Amino acid sequence: MKNIETNFRSACEKYAALDINVEKALEELAGIPISLHCWQGDDVNGFEKHAGGTSGGILATGNYPGMARNPGELRADLDLAFKLIPGAKKLNLHAIYLDTDKIVERNKVEPEHFASWIDWAKTKNCGLDFNPTFFGHPKAADNLTLSHPDKGIRNFWIEHGIACRKIAAAMGKALGKVCIMNTWVPDGFKDITVDRGSARKRLADSLDQMFAEKLPAKYMRDAVESKLFGIGVESCTVGSNEFYFGYAVKNALLLCLDSGHFHPTEVISDKISSALCFLDEILLHVSRPVRWDSDHVVLFDDELQNIAAEIIRNGARRVHIGLDYFDGTINRIAAWTIGTRNMQKALLAALLQPRKELAEMEKKFSNTRKLALLEECKQLPLGAVYDYFCAQYDAPCGITYMDEIEKYEKTVLAARK
Numbered sequence: 001m002k003n004i005e006t007n008f009r010s011a012c013e014k015y016a017a018l019d020i021n022v023e024k025a026l027e028e029l030a031g032i033p034i035s036l037h038c039w040q041g042d043d044v045n046g047f048e049k050h051a052g053g054t055s056g057g058i059l060a061t062g063n064y065p066g067m068a069r070n071p072g073e074l075r076a077d078l079d080l081a082f083k084l085i086p087g088a089k090k091l092n093l094h095a096i097y098l099d100t101d102k103i104v105e106r107n108k109v110e111p112e113h114f115a116s117w118i119d120w121a122k123t124k125n126c127g128l129d130f131n132p133t134f135f136g137h138p139k140a141a142d143n144l145t146l147s148h149p150d151k152g153i154r155n156f157w158i159e160h161g162i163a164c165r166k167i168a169a170a171m172g173k174a175l176g177k178v179c180i181m182n183t184w185v186p187d188g189f190k191d192i193t194v195d196r197g198s199a200r201k202r203l204a205d206s207l208d209q210m211f212a213e214k215l216p217a218k219y220m221r222d223a224v225e226s227k228l229f230g231i232g233v234e235s236c237t238v239g240s241n242e243f244y245f246g247y248a249v250k251n252a253l254l255l256c257l258d259s260g261h262f263h264p265t266e267v268i269s270d271k272i273s274s275a276l277c278f279l280d281e282i283l284l285h286v287s288r289p290v291r292w293d294s295d296h297v298v299l300f301d302d303e304l305q306n307i308a309a310e311i312i313r314n315g316a317r318r319v320h321i322g323l324d325y326f327d328g329t330i331n332r333i334a335a336w337t338i339g340t341r342n343m344q345k346a347l348l349a350a351l352l353q354p355r356k357e358l359a360e361m362e363k364k365f366s367n368t369r370k371l372a373l374l375e376e377c378k379q380l381p382l383g384a385v386y387d388y389f390c391a392q393y394d395a396p397c398g399i400t401y402m403d404e405i406e407k408y409e410k411t412v413l414a415a416r417k
């Protein structure tokens, strides 16, 4: 602790030389919640008795031992992840993570099926986010749900969406913290698609029905998530970026930007300020695309730092941050911990930039000095400040979090056969 404190004080001096108030940055960081995606804990399988798992272009690979098999195990794993990650957090649930022994059809899910999650969130003093699950189900076998040509199938999924919005509102009400409900549907076509227009009109019509009832914004808000393609739906995704950008603006919903859902050279960091010109709030699914996969563990890479910088520069209050990746080849608790801590470090780096000075330089076309300063910022002692933040929250500093994860792996995960 003594070292942490000493290193922190000397870091503060370095930042002070650039007129940056580190304590203020840490206060701001503490107020920015990151929503951990429950589905990293069990490779998106969920706990339904009759369906679940991935389909519709998403896929978790790997068979690292110790996957959570029920809500109790998932919560125990999350307890550890929450302990190892400092700062404000939320938990993001999917509808397939209901906690009940009964078979409950998707269109019949109710808040009571998530009572144990709400209780858990109360003990953590954290908010919940929610997602209807439009995949891993016989009625999604054609990779079409809300845009399916069959009205019966569309209605089933509309009912699911409506049921989920009520659950999201109940979560927000019970916890006194707004619940963001994100709608992603896998709908798409494998090969040449000749009537994209009709499919998109059906999707818009189904969404209109699903979102028809106004629910209190202090309890729940709706987001819609676009995608470019998935495995098996390579040629046309009905809910494309243009579709949802238009739909969100028209209906004043949140737009969800997932970092893995665009062309390889297209980045979401550049989309944040555009979306915020037309929308009050947006949701991010921070992820990392690698070739065909959109969901690798989030790294502290250039794009993550750019995303964080845009969040801070455009107002963190308007950007809800969720993570969305699933890796079954490494310890799943470590996957949460590494990705979330990286997101936090990137936010901290952005908070510790001389933002005003940089913007002034840009305005005055002092581009050489701006570039020089940006490069200097890369040498500032971010790690010493993050260690101090961890210590403030009794979270491990540096890689020592792995010691606890390895201990848990030996004692708890190894027993899950």
Ligand code: RNT
Pocket (backbone or CB within 6 Å): 039, 044, 058, 131, 184, 225, 227, 258, 285, 294, 324
């Ligand atoms: C799929 C979307 C979606 C899912 C989760 C499980 O490509 O990114 O957000 O990953 O809902």
Ligand code: ZN
Pocket (backbone or CB within 6 Å): 184, 225, 258, 285, 324
């Ligand atoms: Zn996503």
